[in-house]
Amino acid sequence: xxxxxxxxxxxxxxxxxxxxxxxxxxxxxxxxxxxxxxxxxxxxxxxxxxxxxxxxxxxxxxxxxxxxxxxxxxxxxxxxxxxxxxxxxxxxxxxxxxxxxxxxxxxxxxxxx
Amino acid sequence: xxxxxxxxxxxxxxxxxxxxxxxxxxxxxxxxxxxxxxxxxxxxxxxxxxxxxxxxxxxxxxxxxxxxxxxxxxxxxxxxxxxxxxxxxxxxxxxxxxxxxxxxxxxxxxx
Numbered sequence: 764x765x766x767x768x769x770x771x772x773x774x775x776x777x778x779x780x781x782x783x784x785x786x787x788x789x790x791x792x793x794x795x796x797x798x799x800x801x802x803x804x805x806x807x808x809x810x811x812x813x814x815x816x817x818x819x820x821x822x823x824x825x826x827x828x829x830x831x832x833x834x835x836x837x838x839x840x841x842x843x844x845x846x847x848x849x850x851x852x853x854x855x856x857x858x859x860x861x862x863x864x865x866x867x868x869x870x871x872x873x874x875x876x
Numbered sequence: 877x878x879x880x881x882x883x884x885x886x887x888x889x890x891x892x893x894x895x896x897x898x899x900x901x902x903x904x905x906x907x908x909x910x911x912x913x914x915x916x917x918x919x920x921x922x923x924x925x926x927x928x929x930x931x932x933x934x935x936x937x938x939x940x941x942x943x944x945x946x947x948x949x950x951x952x953x954x955x956x957x958x959x960x961x962x963x964x965x966x967x968x969x970x971x972x973x974x975x976x977x978x979x980x981x982x983x984x985x986x987x
Contacts, residue, residue: 796975805977805980808975811974818973864924
């Protein structure tokens with residue numbers, strides 16, 4: 764199994780630009796999660812989906828952030844417009860229904876200048 | 877206020893030493909997980925504890941869930957450089973889906 768796949772691994776962009784992060788969960792997993800990790804705030808849940816449906820987006824910081832899951836094998840997290848304070852490592856994770864364990868991808872390191 | 881407070885925040889030790897890191901809260905949890913995160917990678921689940929007083933062992937790592945299910949500890953015996961990483965505790969705060977992570981303990985084991 765390839766595990767959770769994220770792309771790109773690194774993204775450097777200028778303030779005001781649109782950024783799209785991509786995630787392919789583990790095949791057969793029903794739940795998908797987007798997290799953000801910073802030194803100041805640690806690892807925070809942004810949004811999660813069950814069976815491609817967004818369930819809880821209370822962690823999404825602002826309207827500039829949006830996430831979609833058009834099918835069971837793909838999800839995107841978009842930031843438009845990006846700001847320097849969005850700089851962080853963004854992780855995607857997936858989980859099989861009924862399991863405690865979340866499997867994390869390698870993350871996307873985003874730098875907004 | 878953080879739901880899960882971990883201590884110490886940083887720990888640097890020599891190979892072969894023993895160590896214990898802690899995860900504390902004022903809330904009662906139905907379960908608690910421990911993850912390890914290595915540089916440039918996502919967290920990886922080490923163990924889940926669900927019963928008050930439960931002790932689980934994973935090679936040189938011993939995990940304990942407090943009797944009142946408000947705290948947990950991770951003890952590493954004879955630490956090795958490969959144990960270096962960020963150790964995170966986490967608990968479900970949303971009916972089986974919403975993990976809240978602790979503040980983390982950054983461990984460095986030197987030769």
